[in-house]
Amino acid sequence: MRFETAHHHTWRKIKSALACIIAFVSGVLVISPLGLVFFYLLIHGAGSVNWDFFTKLPAPVGAAGGGMANAIVGSLELLALAGVIGIPVGVLGGVYLAEYGSARINSVVRFMADILNGIPSITWGVVVYGLIVLRFKGFSAYAGGLALALIMIPLILRTTEEVILLVPNGYREASLALGVSRWKTIVHIVLKTASKGIITGILLALARVGGETAPLLFTAFGNRFWNYSLSQPIAALPIQIFTYAISPYDDWHRQAWAGALVLVTGVFFVNIMVRIVTRGRGASIV
Amino acid sequence: MAVAASIALGETSAQRRMARPSRLGDKAFEWLTLAMALTVVLLIILTGWQLWHGSMLAIKKFGFHFLTASTWDPVAEQFGALPFIYGTLVSSFLALLIAVPLSIATAAYLTELAPLWIRQPLVSLIEMLAAIPSVILGLWGIFVMIPWLRDYPVPWLKRLLGWTPFFSGAMYGPSMLAGGIIIAIMILPIITSISREILRSVPDLQREAAYALGATRWEVTRIAVLSYAKKGLFGATILGLGRALGETMAVTMVIGNTPQIVLSLFKPGYTLASVIANEFTEATTDIYLHALFAIGLVLFGITILVNLLAQLILRTITTKSATRAVQ
Numbered sequence: 001m002r003f004e005t006a007h008h009h010t011w012r013k014i015k016s017a018l019a020c021i022i023a024f025v026s027g028v029l030v031i032s033p034l035g036l037v038f039f040y041l042l043i044h045g046a047g048s049v050n051w052d053f054f055t056k057l058p059a060p061v062g063a064a065g066g067g068m069a070n071a072i073v074g075s076l077e078l079l080a081l082a083g084v085i086g087i088p089v090g091v092l093g094g095v096y097l098a099e100y101g102s103a104r105i106n107s108v109v110r111f112m113a114d115i116l117n118g119i120p121s122i123t124w125g126v127v128v129y130g131l132i133v134l135r136f137k138g139f140s141a142y143a144g145g146l147a148l149a150l151i152m153i154p155l156i157l158r159t160t161e162e163v164i165l166l167v168p169n170g171y172r173e174a175s176l177a178l179g180v181s182r183w184k185t186i187v188h189i190v191l192k193t194a195s196k197g198i199i200t201g202i203l204l205a206l207a208r209v210g211g212e213t214a215p216l217l218f219t220a221f222g223n224r225f226w227n228y229s230l231s232q233p234i235a236a237l238p239i240q241i242f243t244y245a246i247s248p249y250d251d252w253h254r255q256a257w258a259g260a261l262v263l264v265t266g267v268f269f270v271n272i273m274v275r276i277v278t279r280g281r282g283a284s285i286v
Numbered sequence: 287m288a289v290a291a292s293i294a295l296g297e298t299s300a301q302r303r304m305a306r307p308s309r310l311g312d313k314a315f316e317w318l319t320l321a322m323a324l325t326v327v328l329l330i331i332l333t334g335w336q337l338w339h340g341s342m343l344a345i346k347k348f349g350f351h352f353l354t355a356s357t358w359d360p361v362a363e364q365f366g367a368l369p370f371i372y373g374t375l376v377s378s379f380l381a382l383l384i385a386v387p388l389s390i391a392t393a394a395y396l397t398e399l400a401p402l403w404i405r406q407p408l409v410s411l412i413e414m415l416a417a418i419p420s421v422i423l424g425l426w427g428i429f430v431m432i433p434w435l436r437d438y439p440v441p442w443l444k445r446l447l448g449w450t451p452f453f454s455g456a457m458y459g460p461s462m463l464a465g466g467i468i469i470a471i472m473i474l475p476i477i478t479s480i481s482r483e484i485l486r487s488v489p490d491l492q493r494e495a496a497y498a499l500g501a502t503r504w505e506v507t508r509i510a511v512l513s514y515a516k517k518g519l520f521g522a523t524i525l526g527l528g529r530a531l532g533e534t535m536a537v538t539m540v541i542g543n544t545p546q547i548v549l550s551l552f553k554p555g556y557t558l559a560s561v562i563a564n565e566f567t568e569a570t571t572d573i574y575l576h577a578l579f580a581i582g583l584v585l586f587g588i589t590i591l592v593n594l595l596a597q598l599i600l601r602t603i604t605t606k607s608a609t610r611a612v613q
Contacts, residue, residue, distance in 0.1 A: 120532025183315035211419025
């Protein structure tokens with residue numbers, strides 16, 4: 001009897017250890033795509049990332065070389081447009097939830113924002129196509145920027161709300177007690193205190209939409225040349241990568257890998273910077 | 287509050303003049319922020335309306351038959367969404383099959399089993415995985431994953447399970463299997479991070495009680511934590527399903543884009559999102575464009591329902607941290 005219990009106990013310990021190993025292997029499997037993707041990006045892409053890549057227009061089929069200068073600038077322009085629309089809407093909406101909203105309105109808006117976050121990004125491409133491209137009869141940078149902005153709004157709204165809620169009430173009370181009006185208190189005291197967290201949220205949202213392709217396919221459309229007017233089609237790094245990746249030409253595949261390496265570096269840079277800046281603050285990013 | 291204070295002090299008219307503009311500013315600012323907050327609600331309504339309006343011709347011509355017809359022939363102007371619905375569901379379920387066990391095991395590892403020093407770096411790496419743009423994963427899928435799949439796991443799968451209809455025939459490259467795996471990679475981070483938040487919200491008393499009864503580490507995890515968090519983990523899975531259904535670029539690049547309904551996972555398929563991505567700019571006739579809008583409407587409808595379900599489940603067990611992860 002005593003032997004049996006001991007045996008049973010050992011078996012349970014072995015089972016526990018096995019479970020730990022399986023869970024560990026799962027963890028390794030989950031992060032392995034990250035390592036694999038980055039490894040192959042370096043192998044295939046690093047050789048083609050050179051001065052030409054950042055300064056030249058795409059080369060025609062068959063001609064070697066060329067770059068993605070127009071796509072890089074185009075992506076930045078689209079992000080700027082998206083920011084101009086998405087940041088004020090998202091931040092002010094977040095201010096409403098944190099500072100004014102009643103419990104009922106807040107729960108509705110939060111719920112909708114979470115639902116919006118789950119809507120496939122290609123939907124925004126279709127919607128903006130219907131709203132802007134069909135109406136104004138042409139693909140344009142404006143349409144692309146709007147599509148990206150629509151993705152940013154719920155993201156920024158939710159992070160802004162959370163960060164503002166972390167600002168201690170004493171700050172507001174002190175300001176109001178000095179006779180400062182409520183909106184000035186919010187703008188000068190609350191938003192200023194929370195600015196680091198809000199900017200973090202904005203940067204993460206920009207990094208997220210900077211890699212979006214689906215909403216740009218039929219709004220910004222892409223362009224093989226420089227864009228001189230925001231009401232014209234514009235190139236973007238993700239679209240260029242997509243077009244090159246599914247093309248049959250080796251030269252273009254190399255360019256796609258290089259573009260992907262540049263894009264991922266940009267996205268990771270923002271993510272890592274944000275993490276370093278906010279590290280050690282735990283949950284509070286104020 | 288400001289009004290009450292001014293009355294109590296017996297304000298002069300000069301003071302009131304000074305106070306008035308700022309009260310107006312207060313009202314204006316409140317309305318402005320309210321308007322911005324409500325754009326979120328407006329956006330959902332606008333999207334539904336635009337998709338409905340844009341697919342009018344297709345809805346009028348095909349009606350509900352659009353959902354059940356399996357022909358997609360732009361030349362003959364016959365449009366049915368069934369192959370895409372089938373492809374979306376199969377690739378998403380395949381993705382869940384792969385991603386859910388891995389994610390939940392990883393979440394359990396992160397909250398219960400791992401040494402403390404490993405947890406934060408692992409969480410950061412998973413967040414970085416979530417940051418990889420879909421198009422880049424697709425590029426990697428085309429040139430690295432598909433050739434690897436074809437050379438190693440597929441012959442092995444064929445030998446083992448080739449007698450089932452799911453693994454019959456040859457795999458030439460882009461396929462439902464590749465699509466499912468790519469989607470699995472895309473949804474791993476979100477399911478893991480939400481599951482982790484849910485496991486973290488399990489009260490420590492649960493664990494302490496199990497330890498006090500002499501349970502081993504794994505028994506504590508299984509009996510006291512995982513079974514306690516069952517409902518939340520189900521919510522995390524449904525949310526992952528929502529993301530899987532709408533994944534676009536990476537899937538489009540590896541699934542083969544052939545509107546057909548075949549059981550074999552080695553054969554190419556097509557999803558709702560990829561047909562929009564591929565054919566939208568090629569739609570030359572009105573009915574074709576409207577059919578693609580209708581596909582968008584179907585996708586919108588499905589993802590809204592799935593996300594509603596996920597949010598409702600996650601909200602009933604709500605802890606603030608659990609909903610915070612739902613980004």
